[in-house]
Amino acid sequence: MIDSQHSHSLKKKSVSAVLWSGGDAFLRQGLQFVVSIILARLLTPEEFGTVALLYLFTGIAGVFIDSGFSAALVQRQDVTHTDESTVFWFSLGMGAATAALLWLVAPWIAGFYGQPVLVPLTAILAISLLINSLGSIHMTLLTKRLDFKTPMKVGAAATSVSGLVAVGMATSGFGIWALASQVLAASIVTTALLWLLSRWRPALVFSLESARRLFGFGGFLMASSLLDVAYNRLYTLLLGKLYGVRDLGLYTRADNTKQIPVDLLANTLSRVAFPIFSAAASDREKLKRGLRLAIRGAMLFNVPMMLGLMATADNVILVLFGAQWLGAVPLLQVLCLAGVFWPLHVLNLNALKAQGHSRLFFRLEIFKKIIGVAFIVAGVQFGVLGIAISQVAFGALAFLINSHYTATMLNYGWLQQLRDTSGIAFASFMMLCAVLVVGAYVDEAGTLKLALQVATGVAVYLTLGWTLRLRAFSDARWMFSPRAS
Secondary structure (H helix, E strand, O other): OHHHHHHHHHHHHHHHHHHHHHHHHHHHHHHHHHHHHHHHOOOOHHHHHHHHHHHHHHHHHHHHHHOOOHHHHHHOOOOOOHHHHHHHHHHHHHHHHHHHHHHHHHHHHHHHOOOHHHHHHHHHHHHEEEEEEEOOOHHHHHOOOOOOOHHHHHHHHHHHHHHHHHHHHHOOOHHHHHHHHHHHHHHHHHHHHHHHOOOOOOOOOOOHHHHHHHHHHHHHHHHHHHHHHHHHOOOHHHHHOOOOOHHHHHHHHHHHHHHHHHHHHHHHHHHHHHHHHOOOOOHHHHHHHHHHHHHHHHHHHHHHHHHHHOOHHHHHHHHHOOOOHHHHHHHHHHHHOOOOOOOOOHHHHHHHHHHHHHHHHHHHHHHOOOOOOHHHHHHHOOOOOHHHHHHHHHHHHHHHHHHHHHHHHHOOOOHHHHHHHHHHHHHHHHHHHHHHHHHHOOOOOOOOHHHHHHHHHHHHHHHHHHHHOHHHHHHHHHHHHOOOO
């Protein structure tokens, strides 16, 4: 009886967290998407590519500011206010240090790429990182409490205000500075609202003991995050140096477009799954059931979205962003295949982290990223498309590596995961074929053709899902049924 009540309580918390986190991600991603469409029509691929040159450096700076402490606070169930305050002051100090370092190296970055505009641009992005460090602990604690209603309000406001600033400046002819101002405005609004809406305040205390204890877990995650950022943004360094800002802008547009549905799922899953998996980490059977449920639910949406986007890529780019971005179409089609694997990475790794295996997590990241860098270096020899293809190869291999340890610890490896999602894959593939047929028979590209393709895809996928009685459909009904326990 107690176990049943506990399961029901966990289910209610999970459903509520998924709804609010999903609402937050959907609203924020939706607003960002609308803004990106407007800006893509006002600015050029070269301007977007110039900002993308700094992604690697700002990404690494963000990892150092966090240093794995956020994950440590969520994973540990016994943190004190002293622990939380220590993390706040550490993040603020690292924010100031990394901002200062970026200012110092800005001339070197600009000289490396031959882009003098990167000096003031780097300074603006460094300031935004410092401002973000003031609110990072608030967001972490909201995540730990599974409070995603507050971040939804904050994210919607920040995205709206920063989007209006960027569009206004782009319309007035400020070019690349519209993109820089968007980042800065988002940081200011986000941090201000987190302080306004959250009751948490730091104490004037810094405990070396707290820092050491939390870093024992978070340090390996920080190193893993550094590897992840360096790998995922290495393309900006190579493309920007070897092929120029236009090709980098096209690749970034394709990657960002693919990431919109992927991030919608992955951000929701990562923010919800880790605290929930951590709470269930002591019961491996319960953790395994939760992981299976999460994988089926995530792939139920992700696979058809990725294959559908792949089939409609030419129309999506033309209708949403304009003819100047059509060079991104083949890149988007290839990257969608890599996007199919993304929820599997997120969930398998969160299950590993939740059990406290941060050291193993780090070793895994080293092994995978060495392979991934080799793939990118090989792929760049074949141009921009070669890098996109390398992402597909790495995605498949990384899934096999991640799921190996899920098999060892939870007896739920890659074969079982693929078996659980095979029906989803079949229905999605048939949907892909139907969408391509519609695209072949409707000659004129545009909004009408895209609408027909989307409507056909949704109808075919839902019909096959119901006909095949996919387990993921019944999972979704169970999760949101008020009577289920």
